[in-house]
Amino acid sequence: MEKYAPGDVEQRPCFDLVLRDARLLNGQSVDIAIAGDTIVAIGSISGVGTRELVLGGRVVLPGFVEAHTHLDKAMTVAQSRNNSGTLLEAMAVMGQVQRDFTVASVRERARAMALRFVAAGTTTLRTHVDVKPALNLVAVEALLELREELRPLLDMQLVVLTTPLSGHAGAANLALVREALSMGVDAVGGCPIIDGDFETQIDTVFELAELFGVPVDLHIDESDNPADFSLPYLAERTKALGYQGRVVAGHCCSLSAVDEDSAKRAIDAVLDAGISVVTLPSANMYLQGRADCGLVRRGLTRVRALLDAGVPVCCGTDNVQDPFNPFGRGDQLLVANLFAHAAHLGSPREQVAAIDAITTVPAMSLGVQRYGLSAGAVADLVVLDSTEPATIIADVPPRRYVIKRGAVVAETRTETIHPLVTLNQGV
Ligand SMILES: [Zn+2]
Known part of the structure; x- marks a missing residue:
């Protein structure tokens, strides 16, 4: 001076x-x-x-820690209308749009949204990134480049995402997941209930995690149907394989649809297995409950019961301005406000829990060091x-x-x- x-x-x-x-x-x-x-x-x-x-x-x-978003899909809503607003149509529409993705186009959109996150206080961000034969490794290449480019501003973690991993279609996807992990993607993910054989997908994901030495981060039970309930199996395998503290379960929507006894057993198993849960209030309030009339469900997991049990609960952004969710702007504090509304977190202590859900809890869940x-x-x-x-x-x-x-x-x-x-x- x-x-x-x-x-x-x-x-x-x-x-x-x-x-x-x-x-x-x-x-x-x-x-x-x-x-x-x-x-x-x-x-x-x-x-x-x-x-x-x-x-x-x-x-x-x-700094805010974003536990779950999809930078590769962000800001595609203008070219990918989802007329029904359902998850299934969103997946179909995205599948079409992804055929035209290039490394440059994904990187440009992802960069624009990542910079919005930074401006809104996010200092660490985990994004899922799709692989599939029609897309190949285009999005992975784009986000790996972006991870390096933005390192002075943001620590990015990438989770490779595909489904199915079983059957004939699964073989091609599996090869791409292996390639993505070889290229330096940070974690392995998937959507077990979309697979049709959730046990095989969860088993395969753990085999890949073990092989490449990476954590697991799955889209779990993003459904209102109580029959779509893979969370207990995930908890069982996490504990059996010694993966406590290295598994993140996103969504867990159908946990709200199952009966009370099943929910309690699952929550106890999740706690025992050291699994962190990520709730995605913006996307799930938009996507879930589409078949309900009158009393429309909120789509969130059992946030209060999980918190009361001591399960780490993170609040993530999920999709932003794409066919899965036309809303959002990369502002985690705004999502925490929505979370507090949707999960009835209004007391002073509960509002602190909402702040913890975008700071200390995801930092622990994602393995952020010296946070x-x-x-x-x-x-x-x-x-x-x-x-x-x-x-x-x-x-x-x-x-x-x-x-x-x-x-x-x-x-x-x-x-x-x-x-x-x-x-x-x-x-
Ligand atoms: Zn997601």
């Missing part, structure tokens, strides 16, 4: 970045000192930073344009700064718009 004279040791910069007067979720006011990519101190910081941001009591959270607001953690942070921790979910405030590995990578400047009427005049 040139304004200090040489020899003035007391005032020489000690840190690369200092956040002054930040507010933690518990209301505590602190300074946060960052050196390189690491938080080195939190509290009352006397040393100065090469750069200092005076936050005026704005709330700081650890959080503590000394020694990587400086992945989001500063909200709000001084009120208690109303974050209600307000969905703008993101004032997004910080990735100690560098400010996004900044929002907003102006207060005053009412155009002048109060108390002429009364």
Whole structure:
């Protein structure tokens, strides 16, 4: 900092970045000192930073962690209309559109949506990526390139996704999944109930995970039908194969459709198997319940029962502006607001759980290292344009700064718009 004279040791910069007067979720006011990519101190910081941001009591959270999205499909809604709004038509329409995908076109759309996530506070993002004979490895190549390109802004994890993995059609898909994993995809996924033989698909996915040394992340039971219930088998195999802590189950919608005893047994098994559940409120509120009249189901899994049991529950975005979901904008805080509405999470403690579901819980579930607001953690942070921790979910405030590995990578400047009427005049 040139304004200090040489020899003035007391005032020489000690840190690369200092956040002054930040507010933690518990209301505590602190300074946060960052050196390189690491938080080195939190509290009352006397040393100065090469750069200092005076936050005026704005709330700081650890960077958001997106547990489940589909960047390869994002922003295709204009060319892929889903007239019925069902999951099955979405899959059929996407299958047609994917024939025209190129590495460049996927990379361009995915980049645009990934940058929206970054601007909204996401610092780590897991995306599923399709492989199938009509698409080949086009989307995998695009997202592997993007993972490298965006590394200064965002840590990306890729999960290879296909179905079926059994029968004649499964053989071609299986070869592509193996190739994708050889190319450096981070995890293996699938949709067991779409396969028709969910036990074979789950067994095959675990064999691939073992072979390539990667975690498992499956689309599980995205259905309102209680007969579509592969979650207990997933829990059984996870425990039997010693995969506790390395399996993520997305959706789990039909857990809400089965009877109470079956649900309780499944939730106990999921907890025992160390499986994390990802609920996708935006996509599932849109896709599920399509056959219901009158009382239309919300489509979510049993969020409250899972939380009460102690199962890690993440809140993910899923599809954004594609035939599966024409809505969304890559804003995890907005999805957390929707989650709190849909899952009845309104008390102060429950609203903290909704914030945890886009921060600490997915970080643990996805194996993000050195995560959080503590000394020694990587400086992945989001500063909200709000001084009120208690109303974050209600307000969905703008993101004032997004910080990735100690560098400010996004900044929002907003102006207060005053009412155009002048109060108390002429009364
Ligand atoms: Zn999905």
